[in-house]
Amino acid sequence: MTASSSPNAGRPLSPHLSIWRWGPAMAVSIIHRISGNGLAFVGLPILAWFLAALAGGEEAWVPFARHAGSWYGLVVLIGLSWSFFQHLASGLRHFVLDIGAGYEIETNNRWSWVVLATGAVLTALFWAFVLLR
Amino acid sequence: MGNGTSIGRVRGLGSAKHGAHHWVAIRFAEVGNLVLVPWLLVSLALMPDYSWPTLHAWLARPVPATAMILLILTTFYEARLGVQVMMEDYVHDHGLKFASLVALNVLAVGGGAFAILSVLRIALGGA
Numbered sequence: 199m200t201a202s203s204s205p206n207a208g209r210p211l212s213p214h215l216s217i218w219r220w221g222p223a224m225a226v227s228i229i230h231r232i233s234g235n236g237l238a239f240v241g242l243p244i245l246a247w248f249l250a251a252l253a254g255g256e257e258a259w260v261p262f263a264r265h266a267g268s269w270y271g272l273v274v275l276i277g278l279s280w281s282f283f284q285h286l287a288s289g290l291r292h293f294v295l296d297i298g299a300g301y302e303i304e305t306n307n308r309w310s311w312v313v314l315a316t317g318a319v320l321t322a323l324f325w326a327f328v329l330l331r
Numbered sequence: 332m333g334n335g336t337s338i339g340r341v342r343g344l345g346s347a348k349h350g351a352h353h354w355v356a357i358r359f360a361e362v363g364n365l366v367l368v369p370w371l372l373v374s375l376a377l378m379p380d381y382s383w384p385t386l387h388a389w390l391a392r393p394v395p396a397t398a399m400i401l402l403i404l405t406t407f408y409e410a411r412l413g414v415q416v417m418m419e420d421y422v423h424d425h426g427l428k429f430a431s432l433v434a435l436n437v438l439a440v441g442g443g444a445f446a447i448l449s450v451l452r453i454a455l456g457g458a
Binding site: 231234235237238239241242243245246249250252253255256259260263266267279282286289293296324327328 | 358361365368372375376381382383384386387390399403406407410413414417442445446448449450452453456
């Protein structure tokens with residue numbers, strides 16, 4: 199971004215999206231935002247649809263259940279469940295960072311990987327239980 | 332904004348001093364969701380089948396209906412606070428930012444009210 203007319207022209211820029219090296223902490227941070235907004239903009243409307251369909255009687259429920267049980271419905275539901283578990287693990291990481299712990303580079307990178315693994319493993323376990331029991 | 336004195340030029344450019352409340356509020360909502368969303372996922376995973384009579388009878392019971400209403404409150408509240416942070420980061424035009432936040436509040440309150448009404452219809456409908 200060039201701002202030649204601004205009084206800040208020539209001042210150093212803080213590291214931002216385009217001039218920052220990818221690392222696990224950065225990935226977890228942006229995935230936290232994407233998964234949270236995904237849950238808000240996709241998950242909550244589906245929750246409201248689920249409840250409205252259930253309240254609307256069997257004839258309202260059947261179309262919802264058909265969409266939810268179809269291949270694309272399962273893709274969306276698996277994506278939402280991963281978003282939830284990932285956001286949950288990442289949110290717990292934020293609780294720890296909030297108390298001032300875990301900022302050393304090695305620790306921070308290690309726990310960022312643990313967060314990514316936790317989100318994936320919990321999603322796999324949940325769907326293994328639902329689909330295979 | 333003033334255009335003369337140095338204090339006049341900087342007035343109104345600092346923080347609104349509401350950040351700490353927002354931060355604490357979103358964390359209270361998070362703790363609620365930490366309990367309630369896993370409750371919903373476990374309940375759905377253990378459901379014997381996903382037919383209408385089974386699910387309707389489940390949500391018509393008092394404890395699941397109460398938990399579901401609490402879940403609606405905490406999820407829509409956390410979403411409203413969290414999406415606000417995203418909008419404040421990415422929407423820079425003041426008018427557009429204000430409109431976005433108004434739309435967010437309308438959707439969060441409206442969507443939450445609609446979802447709660449659905450639970451009440453199930454729990455109190457007697458069907």
